Amino acid sequence: MTTKVSVKNVQGFSVIELIVVIIVLGIIAVTAGPAFMSRDGIAEQRVQTELLSALRLSQERAMQDVKQRCYGIAIGASALTPYECGQSVAPERVINLASEVNVVVTSALANAQTRWLFNSWGCPVSENHTSNAEPCGQSSVEFAISGVTTRYVCVQSHGYIRSGACST
Template sequence: MTSLRPMRQRGLTLVELIIVIVLVGILAATAGPRMFGKAGVEEVTYQGQLMSLLRLQQQRAMQDTIQDCYGVNFSATTVTPVDCGAVVVAERVLTIPSALAVNVASSLPNASNGIRFNSLGCPVSTAHASTPEWCGNAPIEIEIQGVNSRYICIQSQGYIRQGQCTN
């Protein structure tokens, strides 16, 4: 037969509950911004926009095999598409956010000022319109510096991808 004695229930006292709430609050205030912060989001967003612009200009160069002047120009504050002398609407110009810097590294002449794509989609120098260039000259590495660094690699055969160029 079972005993009719009441069992003593266990639970948290009010003091223990307050201590737990204070500890959870301290953890949320210190660890929360690190776990859920926006650090690095701007770099990733800009990387996607720049890759999209580069791929669009590459496709235009491959579709228009008569003109050799599709690409982008780099400045300290913008990346501007080049459409063979056509006027580029302001919505297509990528403004570099003030917290970021864009650096271009390549052995192509003047690559830090701009690049073009030939009719095969390969990256070439800005002199391509007057002196045709072939594929395989050099890869181009674009670094987006901010809280974190992000990279875009345009390989010498035209493949545009995320990450650093490896030799």
């Protein structure tokens, strides 16, 4: 036994309906697409994330090794490098800056724009800490990571490390 299907009962989309759907999808793609596919600020976000990790690791090492007072971050024009008592660090731990990214350090600590350290309590201190132990509460350290966008990392004067500007 065979059944017959009538061609009149089969329905589909008309050409006009298909064109309207394509136009609506095109409008959505043009307006929402750039927001999802934009690479604006990716380099700054990468530096911010890696810097937060490097700072927390240096702070932890400074708090564990109370005999040596030389753990911190060295700031260069093209890289941010963990500073560990003059020892070389693995290349994968160096935060290389893309050409469009600039890092500015703001702090009252002496020479904080080039290098600063953590003390055994995890607070930011100047490079002089290697010869004279310095206490907590001297100054916060703020990193402004700028390029297409600007992101901030703050190390508060008592050692709390967070994303965002120190003034907020």
